[in-house]
Amino acid sequence: MSDRTPVQNAELALLLEVTGTPKPGNVDRERDFADLRFEHFMAGAVGARPGLALASEGEPVGHALERAVAGMADQSAGNTQFGALLLLAPLVAAASEGDLTPAGADEVARRTTVADAADFYRAFEHVDVAVADPPAGMEPLDVRRGSEAIPTLEERGLTLFDVMEQSVDADGVAAEWAGGFRRTFDAADALLADDGPVPDRASRVFVELLAEEMDSFVLTRNGPEAATEVQRRARAVLDGEEGAAALAEELVDRDINPGTTADIVAGALFVALERGLVV
Amino acid sequence: MSDRTPVQNAELALLLEVTGTPKPGNVDRERDFADLRFEHFMAGAVGARPGLALASEGEPVGHALERAVAGMADQSAGNTQFGALLLLAPLVAAASEGDLTPAGADEVARRTTVADAADFYRAFEHVDVAVADPPAGMEPLDVRRGSEAIPTLEERGLTLFDVMEQSVDADGVAAEWAGGFRRTFDAADALLADDGPVPDRASRVFVELLAEEMDSFVLTRNGPEAATEVQRRARAVLDGEEGAAALAEELVDRDINPGTTADIVAGALFVALERGLVV
Numbered sequence: 001m002s003d004r005t006p007v008q009n010a011e012l013a014l015l016l017e018v019t020g021t022p023k024p025g026n027v028d029r030e031r032d033f034a035d036l037r038f039e040h041f042m043a044g045a046v047g048a049r050p051g052l053a054l055a056s057e058g059e060p061v062g063h064a065l066e067r068a069v070a071g072m073a074d075q076s077a078g079n080t081q082f083g084a085l086l087l088l089a090p091l092v093a094a095a096s097e098g099d100l101t102p103a104g105a106d107e108v109a110r111r112t113t114v115a116d117a118a119d120f121y122r123a124f125e126h127v128d129v130a131v132a133d134p135p136a137g138m139e140p141l142d143v144r145r146g147s148e149a150i151p152t153l154e155e156r157g158l159t160l161f162d163v164m165e166q167s168v169d170a171d172g173v174a175a176e177w178a179g180g181f182r183r184t185f186d187a188a189d190a191l192l193a194d195d196g197p198v199p200d201r202a203s204r205v206f207v208e209l210l211a212e213e214m215d216s217f218v219l220t221r222n223g224p225e226a227a228t229e230v231q232r233r234a235r236a237v238l239d240g241e242e243g244a245a246a247l248a249e250e251l252v253d254r255d256i257n258p259g260t261t262a263d264i265v266a267g268a269l270f271v272a273l274e275r276g277l278v279v
Numbered sequence: 280m281s282d283r284t285p286v287q288n289a290e291l292a293l294l295l296e297v298t299g300t301p302k303p304g305n306v307d308r309e310r311d312f313a314d315l316r317f318e319h320f321m322a323g324a325v326g327a328r329p330g331l332a333l334a335s336e337g338e339p340v341g342h343a344l345e346r347a348v349a350g351m352a353d354q355s356a357g358n359t360q361f362g363a364l365l366l367l368a369p370l371v372a373a374a375s376e377g378d379l380t381p382a383g384a385d386e387v388a389r390r391t392t393v394a395d396a397a398d399f400y401r402a403f404e405h406v407d408v409a410v411a412d413p414p415a416g417m418e419p420l421d422v423r424r425g426s427e428a429i430p431t432l433e434e435r436g437l438t439l440f441d442v443m444e445q446s447v448d449a450d451g452v453a454a455e456w457a458g459g460f461r462r463t464f465d466a467a468d469a470l471l472a473d474d475g476p477v478p479d480r481a482s483r484v485f486v487e488l489l490a491e492e493m494d495s496f497v498l499t500r501n502g503p504e505a506a507t508e509v510q511r512r513a514r515a516v517l518d519g520e521e522g523a524a525a526l527a528e529e530l531v532d533r534d535i536n537p538g539t540t541a542d543i544v545a546g547a548l549f550v551a552l553e554r555g556l557v558v
Contacts, residue, residue, distance in 0.1 A: 042294040
């Protein structure tokens with residue numbers, strides 16, 4: 001068993017996630033977008049570390065997340081790992097409390113406060129994140145408002161968990177928060193049950209997750225038709241009817257980036273590393 | 280200017296070094312050895328961090344190095360970045376003292392003690408490192424003896440700087456220690472003067488360093504003929520007579536690995552990041 005701390009494993013999870021290839025549509029060891037390249041993810045992971053350390057030291061999850069995002073954004077390409085950090089913050093907190101289980105992570109999520117929610121909104125001031133329009137009645141709480149949304153948040157008494165619960169339909173990471181991190185832990189089991197180099201396992205579990213559910217980041221940026229197509233073609237890869245590498249090339253060319261699925265893989269890598277996955 | 284600390288920049292330097300491609304003969308973003316792969320360098324960088332943090336906190340360089348090597352070795356593939364850490368430890372110390380210059384780094388190197396040398400020997404117990412046979416009269420101080428060499432070291436009153444000075448002919452990293460880190464700082468200047476993505480700059484400066492001097496790791500592992508050939512062919516790449524990527528494939532196939540040159544690139548990336556190189 002490695003001597004790495006939860007914070008080290010979280011950082012390594014971010015690095016291994018972007019290394020896994022092919023991860024159709026995402027930056028990976030073999031593919032870059034024009035202005036969002038592999039090295040920006042390295043700098044993002046290194047920069048996020050102090051924030052993740054706060055989560056492991058018992059600081060409120062919202063504050064830890066806000067600091068992690070600020071550090072992640074300290075590179076020239078904008079958002080690299082916002083969603084992954086949103087998953088990792090509660091998972092690192094749960095691990096550091098000695099209960100990295102769906103129940104332990106769920107407890108961390110459910111005990112978040114209005115102050116955590118406010119810090120979550122502050123985190124959006126560090127970086128532009130593509131998000132869906134808010135559901136009806138939630139317009140004043142559009143995350144793109146950043147700190148300006150905080151008075152409404154406080155007025156309504158919404159915790160970070162509440163905010164996540166209201167976004168489950170639009171955001172796959174929010175769905176993890178609200179649903180006991182089910183897909184993250186299942187994917188961790190898949191990583192541990194697989195064999196071969198860890199980045200290869202990350203690539204395989206990525207395609208499985210992509211085939212299982214529509215990616216909410218693709219849904220937001222490219223629309224339902226693209227999201228349905230990506231899911232269908234990931235299934236075709238699993239069925240051996242299409243090559244993962246060719247699909248990866250095509251999706252990068254078409255600027256279709258299943259980022260939510262990558263976020264879940266990063267969370268799953270963290271859980272698997274904590275449970276003994278050997279690099 | 281980035282808000283990254285010297286420790287974060289040192290870790291990022293290790294990650295950017297292995298990302299730069301092509302770096303003929305080394306693991307890079309596009310190439311692995313069979314049992315030494317890209318992900319082992321990621322885990323090595325993450326694991327080395329606490330040791331590098333000690334160097335930034337004013338702990339003796341030898342102790343910081345020993346801890347960094349122990350953490351680096353906490354992955355399944357053995358040695359990934361020993362030489363790079365041997366360069367980074369004094370550079371991080373100098374940066375944290377606010378004098379990351381050849382003179383500042385030289386001062387850190389020259390004030391090392393016998394205790395630093397003892398910790399350097401202890402570091403070899405964490406991992407197998409390919410090293411040259413010691414020079415005449417130095418057999419009892421063969422680093423491969425690890426801690427067993429410490430009594431002789433103490434008897435002779437050799438500091439870590441002394442040990443490095445006695446190894447300048449056999450080891451390019453030792454030559455940096457003994458010579459004011461000249462090539463490291465020159466390569467940092469080259470990185471800053473270049474343009475384009477940082478990993479591309481790292482690849483270019485790697486080939487320049489390789490053409491400039493024989494790589495001591497190749498000399499040790501593959502002999503003088505191979506080392507001369509690698510230098511000559513790196514010059515051919517610079518002269519446009521040979522392709523860097525083809526040379527990279529060939530050297531990996533022939534198990535010729537210019538690791539010392541990679542170590543200097545890692546040190547240079549650190550210096551350049553500290554001086555404002557933007558990722």
